Amino acid sequence: MIREINQASAISAFSIGVIFNSLLIWLILRKSPKEMRVFSHILIQTCTADLITLTSNLLTQPIYTADKGVSIVVLNGLLRHIGWIPHNLILFIWDNCFFFSFFGFTSQFIYRYLILNKNMNITSKEYFIALFCTIFTMDFILATLLYYAGYPDADHKICCSSDVILQLLDWDRNNDDPIRIAQRAGDYYSYVWLIVTICITLAYTIIFICTYVMRKFVKKNFNSNSNKLGEINQQLTLNMFIQSLLPLLAIIPVWFTLIFSTFNTKLIGNSKDTTLIIFMMLIRLPIHWIAVLNPLVTVLTVKHYKNVIRSVLLHNQSLISTSQNTQNVIIVNKINRQLNNNNSTRIDNNRALSIVNIQHPQAVLQN
Numbered sequence: 001m002i003r004e005i006n007q008a009s010a011i012s013a014f015s016i017g018v019i020f021n022s023l024l025i026w027l028i029l030r031k032s033p034k035e036m037r038v039f040s041h042i043l044i045q046t047c048t049a050d051l052i053t054l055t056s057n058l059l060t061q062p063i064y065t066a067d068k069g070v071s072i073v074v075l076n077g078l079l080r081h082i083g084w085i086p087h088n089l090i091l092f093i094w095d096n097c098f099f100f101s102f103f104g105f106t107s108q109f110i111y112r113y114l115i116l117n118k119n120m121n122i123t124s125k126e127y128f129i130a131l132f133c134t135i136f137t138m139d140f141i142l143a144t145l146l147y148y149a150g151y152p153d154a155d156h157k158i159c160c161s162s163d164v165i166l167q168l169l170d171w172d173r174n175n176d177d178p179i180r181i182a183q184r185a186g187d188y189y190s191y192v193w194l195i196v197t198i199c200i201t202l203a204y205t206i207i208f209i210c211t212y213v214m215r216k217f218v219k220k221n222f223n224s225n226s227n228k229l230g231e232i233n234q235q236l237t238l239n240m241f242i243q244s245l246l247p248l249l250a251i252i253p254v255w256f257t258l259i260f261s262t263f264n265t266k267l268i269g270n271s272k273d274t275t276l277i278i279f280m281m282l283i284r285l286p287i288h289w290i291a292v293l294n295p296l297v298t299v300l301t302v303k304h305y306k307n308v309i310r311s312v313l314l315h316n317q318s319l320i321s322t323s324q325n326t327q328n329v330i331i332v333n334k335i336n337r338q339l340n341n342n343n344s345t346r347i348d349n350n351r352a353l354s355i356v357n358i359q360h361p362q363a364v365l366q367n
Helices: 002-031 034-060 087-116 124-149 163-168 189-221 228-245 248-263 271-282 285-301 303-359 361-366
Strands: 062-067 070-075 181-184
Touching: 002 034, 002 062, 002 271, 002 285, 002 303, 034 087, 034 124, 034 228, 034 285, 062 248, 062 271, 070 087, 087 124, 087 181, 087 189, 087 228, 087 285, 124 189, 163 271, 189 228, 189 248, 228 285, 228 303, 248 285, 285 303
Parallel strands: none
Antiparallel strands: 062 070, 070 181
16 A cells, blocks of 8 residues: 555656646746846756656655664665666665755855856856766765665665564565665664755755845845846745755655654554554655646746746637637527528518519409
């Protein structure tokens, strides 16, 4: 049941997310006003990261739980059937994608701060070079630390010690399709997550400071009610800030799982714990939907994109109503034409009868 729910969530999020992000990319490339073009590539960056994240989630589908008080991660995606790829390596790639998606928001705020407040001229090429040299390097280091701190030893490569976990994962101990452990908390696992937490806290500190400074600068130098550039800057700042908060849907459950498994070493003792274990397994499902919410936030916060979608929808409705009205007019014209034909026929008959009466009045009287 747990695996089916996880799979349904990942597939649904992937299908919807690909449509939403593709639509947003089309809006950015085709419908962005000139005032937004200088920042369009950071919106494209978010869409690209979302598409990578959606694909990664679909292929891996990590399920987090605790086995005898020890945090573990198992995979439920398509890649788990590929035996020659170690599951911990697959999770390492997933961690890289997640960290890159999250810390990429921090780079966007720094970039916008330098462009807007410091009036620096940074090209897209320079931005992406700096992005990959700094953010990707930090992501790689954090993912590597998690890889080694959570590397399962030889005695714990197959899930699991608890029969309750095996039952919830619907595994009947069939060796042809074993559930391999992709990550298992070791001695330094909590310390690594402490380092990750410090990095996340630092990233949010930068985001909050940049948001405050940029909003203050826009209010001081632009009249958002009359200046389109100031209005767009306010909307982009709000959009990026909300998007930067969405990864908390994944990070907070991680902290919850770690704290709970650390302070409850006897979590799994009997079947009464099943509800709590199920909750721990499902609490991270919002990870699948972060990349779906990002384009929605952009459309809802940036008025120009929202107006474009609204105009397209209204245009389609007007086309439908116009075609319906046209059909109704055609039908009415046909009915009127038939009525006119009937009336003209009736008039012609009456006229012919009148002529007969005039030409043969005696015959008519005799009749």
